[in-house]
Amino acid sequence: xxxLITHLARQxxxxxxxxxxxxxxxVGLRAPLFISASSLHxxxxxxxxxxxxxxxxxxxxxxxxxDLSVASNLALxxxxxxxxxxxxxxxxxxxxxxxxxSIGLVLGLLNGxxxxxxxxxxxxxxxxxxxxxxxxxxxxxxxxWVSSHHMPPAFIAFPLSQFLGMTHLVWIALGVIVLTWYMAxxxxxxxDLYAIGNAPTSARYVGINSxxxxxxxxxxxxxxxxxxxxxxxxxxxxxYSEIAYGFExxxxxxxxIGGVSIAGGxxxxxxxxxxxxxxAVINNALPIIKVSPFWQSALTGLVILSAVIINAxxxxxxxxxxxxxxxxxxxxx
Amino acid sequence: xxxxTTADSPPVLRLSGISKRFHGxxxxxxxxxxxxAGEVMALIGENGAGKSTLVKTLTGIYQPDDGAIELAxxxxxxxxxxxxxxxxVTAVHQETVMFDELTVAENIYIGRQPRHGxxxxxxxxxIEAEAEKLFARLEVSLPVRTKVKDLSVAQRHFVEIARALSxxxxxxxxxxxxxxxxxHEIHELYRIVGQLKASGTAVIFISHKFDEIFAxxxxxxxxxxxxxxxxxxxxxxxxxxxxxxMVGRNIAQVFPKVExxxxxxxxxxxxxxxxxxxxxxxxxxxQGEILGFYGLVGAGxxxxxxxxxxxxxxxxxxxxxxxxxIHVSSxxxxxxxGIAYVPEDRQHQGAHLSLPIVHNVTLPILPGIGFFLxxxxxxxxxIARRYCEQLELKASHFGQHVSELSGGNxxxxxxxxxxxxxxxxxxxxxxxxxxxxxxxAAVHRFISELVGQGLSVILVSSExxxxxxxxxxxxxxHQGRIQRTFSRQEAxxxxxxAAASGAGHTEKDAA
Numbered sequence: 052x053x054x055l056i057t058h059l060a061r062q063x064x065x066x067x068x069x070x071x072x073x074x075x076x077x078v079g080l081r082a083p084l085f086i087s088a089s090s091l092h093x094x095x096x097x098x099x100x101x102x103x104x105x106x107x108x109x110x111x112x113x114x115x116x117x118d119l120s121v122a123s124n125l126a127l128x129x130x131x132x133x134x135x136x137x138x139x140x141x142x143x144x145x146x147x148x149x150x151x152x153s154i155g156l157v158l159g160l161l162n163g164x165x166x167x168x169x170x171x172x173x174x175x176x177x178x179x180x181x182x183x184x185x186x187x188x189x190x191x192x193x194x195x196w197v198s199s200h201h202m203p204p205a206f207i208a209f210p211l212s213q214f215l216g217m218t219h220l221v222w223i224a225l226g227v228i229v230l231t232w233y234m235a236x237x238x239x240x241x242x243d244l245y246a247i248g249n250a251p252t253s254a255r256y257v258g259i260n261s262x263x264x265x266x267x268x269x270x271x272x273x274x275x276x277x278x279x280x281x282x283x284x285x286x287x288x289x290x291y292s293e294i295a296y297g298f299e300x301x302x303x304x305x306x307x308i309g310g311v312s313i314a315g316g317x318x319x320x321x322x323x324x325x326x327x328x329x330x331a332v333i334n335n336a337l338p339i340i341k342v343s344p345f346w347q348s349a350l351t352g353l354v355i356l357s358a359v360i361i362n363a364x365x366x367x368x369x370x371x372x373x374x375x376x377x378x379x380x381x382x383x384x
Numbered sequence: 385x386x387x388x389t390t391a392d393s394p395p396v397l398r399l400s401g402i403s404k405r406f407h408g409x410x411x412x413x414x415x416x417x418x419x420x421a422g423e424v425m426a427l428i429g430e431n432g433a434g435k436s437t438l439v440k441t442l443t444g445i446y447q448p449d450d451g452a453i454e455l456a457x458x459x460x461x462x463x464x465x466x467x468x469x470x471x472x473v474t475a476v477h478q479e480t481v482m483f484d485e486l487t488v489a490e491n492i493y494i495g496r497q498p499r500h501g502x503x504x505x506x507x508x509x510x511i512e513a514e515a516e517k518l519f520a521r522l523e524v525s526l527p528v529r530t531k532v533k534d535l536s537v538a539q540r541h542f543v544e545i546a547r548a549l550s551x552x553x554x555x556x557x558x559x560x561x562x563x564x565x566x567x568h569e570i571h572e573l574y575r576i577v578g579q580l581k582a583s584g585t586a587v588i589f590i591s592h593k594f595d596e597i598f599a600x601x602x603x604x605x606x607x608x609x610x611x612x613x614x615x616x617x618x619x620x621x622x623x624x625x626x627x628x629x630m631v632g633r634n635i636a637q638v639f640p641k642v643e644x645x646x647x648x649x650x651x652x653x654x655x656x657x658x659x660x661x662x663x664x665x666x667x668x669x670x671q672g673e674i675l676g677f678y679g680l681v682g683a684g685x686x687x688x689x690x691x692x693x694x695x696x697x698x699x700x701x702x703x704x705x706x707x708x709x710i711h712v713s714s715x716x717x718x719x720x721x722g723i724a725y726v727p728e729d730r731q732h733q734g735a736h737l738s739l740p741i742v743h744n745v746t747l748p749i750l751p752g753i754g755f756f757l758x759x760x761x762x763x764x765x766x767i768a769r770r771y772c773e774q775l776e777l778k779a780s781h782f783g784q785h786v787s788e789l790s791g792g793n794x795x796x797x798x799x800x801x802x803x804x805x806x807x808x809x810x811x812x813x814x815x816x817x818x819x820x821x822x823x824x825a826a827v828h829r830f831i832s833e834l835v836g837q838g839l840s841v842i843l844v845s846s847e848x849x850x851x852x853x854x855x856x857x858x859x860x861x862h863q864g865r866i867q868r869t870f871s872r873q874e875a876x877x878x879x880x881x882a883a884a885s886g887a888g889h890t891e892k893d894a895a
Binding site: 233237238239242243245246249250252253254255256257258259316317 | 443495497
């Protein structure tokens with residue numbers, strides 16, 4: 052049993068991909084509509100925000116940190132983007148996006164400064180900013196909704212408009228996946244993050260400026276939340292203070308399911324993407340086969356626990372092989 | 385400086401008048417030293433003498449408050465570890481600087497990976513090829529794509545040395561590099577030090593072991609209490625004189641062994657087996673006896689002890705205490721039976737560094753002191769005082785956090801903690817590893833007192849003099865099996881080492 056789990060852990064990405072395919076097919080058998088091209092495209096579109104946020108969160112978790120403020124940051128930048136678009140309907144969409152990303156970036160920089168330079172614990176800092184940012188959404192909007200008729204049509208249309216047969220959302224997510232894969236594998240910055248997560252003190256000894264790297268990793272997470280803030284508000288054509296409430300946990304769950312180690316130092320882009328896809332499939336498939344939403348939550352939880360158990364098993368040091376291997380082990384005592 | 389180093393080459397690195405204070409406490413006071421190209425200099429001093437602070441100052445982790453560093457005649461100052469590395473001063477640290485999830489090759493080049501192309505990206509093929517060249521130069525075979533978490537301690541050291549080489553280091557500092565290496569690996573390390581030397585690199589070698597110092601170093605510099613004490617050529621000094629320079633007084637390296645008649649068998653272990661770690665281990669500990677366990681690192685000694693203490697569920701075999709068969713499947717059961725285990729790795733397994741001394745000592749016996757928090761403080765302090773005084777613990781007060789103590793004093797806290805459980809058998813796993821001579825002597829004296837009080841001690845140690853000096857009988861393990869058991873009279877350094885390396889007759893010859 053132990054060997055089986057260890058083996059599974061090694062191939063976890065392939066396994067997760069297989070589970071996603073099997074799950075999709077199984078649901079497709081019950082409800083053929085689910086595996087139609089348009090339905091799958093919807094599924095992809097639905098998963099994009101989660102995947103993008105999970106990728107940014109992955110880097111944070113790799114450094115032994117956590118960013119609980121992403122959903123509040125998303126809500127705040129989304130709300131500000133919506134208010135701006137409502138005030139100045141003629142602003143082109145790229146400017147709006149730029150503004151949303153910048154707001155998210157600034158909010159993320161604040162986290163990063165507190166964590167990197169003041170060396171405060173990430174969980175406490177982002178728990179605090181989570182509440183602050185969420186509170187600011189309320190303050191800014193006065194509790195009122197910004198609904199579709201306040202927003203310019205171009206603002207709303209952008210995320211779901213199609214380019215070469217796929218929505219802008221999917222294209223943006225693809226861009227983010229390529230960017231993060233490149234960062235994680237081919238930049239010193241990305242490798243430094245792994246080094247920091249593996250051994251923070253050692254990272255200092257080899258000359259890695261941890262404070263600056265941490266500042267940037269939270270800034271990146273914030274900027275991603277800003278981007279997703281606009282996309283979220285535009286896609287659902289509504290902004291209100293409870294937007295994406297509790298979504299930070301879904302994001303973290305996607306990372307954990309994808310094999311990003313909460314202890315830091317390990318995690319791959321493929322894993323985080325698959326983790327996000329998996330949750331999207333669950334959330335889209337279960338209503339189709341008429342599983343109650345209460346069960347959805349419980350099932351997601353079970354999946355997270357299984358992922359954590361697999362992680363723990365694979366990280367556990369196996370007993371050292373001290374006895375020479377060629378000797379027959381005396382099994383009877 | 386009145387150094388009498390025989391080498392004529394100019395000094396590569398010269399420190400003069402280095403001082404460093406932390407919150408008013410002087411860690412380094414006007415320290416000077418000088419090391420030449422192709423010279424191996426032993427930096428010697430008790431724990432707390434300032435060696436580590438000096439290394440950190442040299443590698444840019446700390447900045448000195450006063451004094452000057454000269455590299456090849458040029459004044460330098462290292463504002464960061466990066467600056468020191470760029471200048472060619474690198475350290476192989478006591479706790480290896482390693483990133484477990486990264487590969488061997490990446491560990492060598494982390495933070496300065498070569499890049500190519502546009503957009504610039506890390507040149508993985510080059511990194512791996514260069515790493516392979518480095519290991520070829522060191523004549524060490526290591527697969528460069530292995531993750532470091534799968535390497536042994538010695539292999540990790542080699543990765544660090546390869547890292548130093550890759551930086552064209554002019555000065556390599558080795559901070560107790562042999563602390564957890566086996567004899568064979570130590571020789572491998574000596575060979576590599578020799579290569580560094582031959583290539584004109586200056587090596588600063590920090591060690592507590594004099595045989596190593598004399599085997600590998602040319603000159604020495606002694607620190608005591610943060611001050612420079614003496615420097616010179618090792619050819620002109622002997623061990624006794626070095627020890628007295630270190631401690632400032634003459635300590636005779638004799639073991640406080642009290643000859644006594646061992647009593648009845650107390651703990652009998654028979655046919656103790658584990659699927660992968662040890663096989664058919666049988667031994668007996670008598671009342672008031674010190675049973676030494678010697679072997680190379682990784683021979684399975686600690687594994688046997690951990691199993692005996694109930695930490696390894698997979699172990700099988702019979703264990704008898706006072707003739708009664710006992711079943712130990714958890715540490716708390718072991719404690720209840722009167723077995724105490726003081727682990728090797730005190731930072732991770734033994735002491736709770738962020739707790740005060742008093743709570744560390746009383747942790748395993750809290751249920752016995754009483755349930756109500758209010759009434760406990762006095763009793764706790766009394767218990768802590770009793771054992772800490774016995775051990776000559778140096779601390780300002782019992783509320784002091786263990787993390788603030790020196791290594792030797794941390795070890796004493798761990799010992800005190802287990803004594804407080806009133807054990808019948810106490811297993812000491814490398815009790816003096818990495819602690820200074822003064823603390824070592826205190827621990828040895830204390831072990832003698834323990835057996836004097838009728839306790840039995842299992843002493844797991846990789847230090848041959850310690851085992852030979854302290855133990856009544858010596859069990860030697862090799863590759864998870866007992867190779868031989870010696871009485872005190874039979875044991876000589878030669879036959880014990882021979883048994884540990886697998887020679888000599890095997891008690892159970894397996895073909």
